Amino acid sequence: MSTESGTRRRRFTVEDDVVVVDLFEPERDLLGHLLPQLSEMLMAGDDAALRRLKPPARPDDAEAEQQFRELVDDDMLLARLEAIETVEQGIDGARLDSVGVEAWMKSLNALRLVVGEVLADLGVDLAADDAEPGAEELRIAQMRSSLDWLGSVIWDLVDAASSMLPDD
Amino acid sequence: MVGRPRDLVRAVGLVGVGRLVTGTIVTGSGPHSDRPSAPRAAADPQSREASPAGHMTAPVTTPVRDPATEGFVAEDRPWKVIVWDDPVNLMHYVTFVFRKLFGFSEKKAERLMMEVHTDGRAVVSSGTKEKAENDVFRLHEHGLWATMEHDS
Numbered sequence: 001m002s003t004e005s006g007t008r009r010r011r012f013t014v015e016d017d018v019v020v021v022d023l024f025e026p027e028r029d030l031l032g033h034l035l036p037q038l039s040e041m042l043m044a045g046d047d048a049a050l051r052r053l054k055p056p057a058r059p060d061d062a063e064a065e066q067q068f069r070e071l072v073d074d075d076m077l078l079a080r081l082e083a084i085e086t087v088e089q090g091i092d093g094a095r096l097d098s099v100g101v102e103a104w105m106k107s108l109n110a111l112r113l114v115v116g117e118v119l120a121d122l123g124v125d126l127a128a129d130d131a132e133p134g135a136e137e138l139r140i141a142q143m144r145s146s147l148d149w150l151g152s153v154i155w156d157l158v159d160a161a162s163s164m165l166p167d168d
Numbered sequence: 169m170v171g172r173p174r175d176l177v178r179a180v181g182l183v184g185v186g187r188l189v190t191g192t193i194v195t196g197s198g199p200h201s202d203r204p205s206a207p208r209a210a211a212d213p214q215s216r217e218a219s220p221a222g223h224m225t226a227p228v229t230t231p232v233r234d235p236a237t238e239g240f241v242a243e244d245r246p247w248k249v250i251v252w253d254d255p256v257n258l259m260h261y262v263t264f265v266f267r268k269l270f271g272f273s274e275k276k277a278e279r280l281m282m283e284v285h286t287d288g289r290a291v292v293s294s295g296t297k298e299k300a301e302n303d304v305f306r307l308h309e310h311g312l313w314a315t316m317e318h319d320s
Contacts, residue, residue: 052256055313057304072305079309109261109311116256126170126255151173151258158264165264168273 011153012160019096019160021104027153028091030146035091038111039084042077049117053080053110083107101161108157112150119143169259169285247300248319249293251312253284265310266292269303294319 011027013020023031041047054073058064086103090096096104116126124140126147251262259281266277270293283290292314293303300316307314 052254052313053308053311055308055315057301057308057315058317059315060317068301068304071301072308076305076309105261105264106310109257113256113311147256148173151170154258155172155260158258158260162264162267165267166271168275 010160011156014160014163015095017097017164019101019157019164021090021094021096023091023153027149030149031087031091034111034146035084035088035107038107038114039081041114042080042084045077048121049114052113052117080106080110098164101157101164105154105157105161108150108154112147112154115143115147115150119147169253169257169262169281170255171259173258246294246319247297247316248291249300249303249307249314249316250289251280251284251292251307251314253288254313257311259285262312265307265312269306269310 009022009024011021011023013022041050042053054069054076056065057068083103084107086100087107090100090104094100119126119140122140122143124144262284263274263277263281266272266280267274270277272280280290280292292307293300297316304314304316
């Protein structure tokens, strides 16, 4: 999509040390559709696609891993749900400070990781190029599109947020 | 990790995906069930540390135990935090996370990201056990796969 001047409209711009969010309308609809599902999955906690959000920290030691999980899981769940809520509140437009940027970054990436796991569970090789899908593969094609789209959004947010990091 | 994805808003527009959930419920022991709990690498028979199923799993390390010193010294040894490659995270994003969480220069963050991408792993921090746990927690919060182990 372009502005009248022909320049590419940016999803995220930096103004006065905040990141201004301005998503395209279909993107707002899709995020508004996906984020509540992610929250639901997190609260239920039993979907295999969530495993990528809790990778093992101590794969060498089952007892230590259990201790780590007991240490972090509740806090991480709460933080994820709060971050998703921040994004949902800003879908139609927001000015993000560093906390808000972090919430968006983490939530979008978590969503992308879960979509990736769902695709992997469906037997999709994420490294392979897309094939023209048949009707029975439509859902897979839609999810691959979402994976790519989320990647594009994250890329743009990283570009904006990187300009706010201290100079080297 | 992957490079820049296609921007589908400009290409073909967005489509809905229906339900995210697959309808399968994990039973039994949860994340430590008999399914691999580590993220999958792209299926590549030539890939490093690929299991016969083509999945990358974290290596199992067996610490050398010295009964004379184990309880006294083990927790005092420094720990290191390792970030592992995965097929979903963007290289651009991983570099940013390294800069943000550890204050690395862009150059150093990119170097470590490329080490993860090409070697499958990179050590990103070291220190006390508490520091390592905190670093792993923050990396997991950002969706990176990180583990901690004693620095040999």
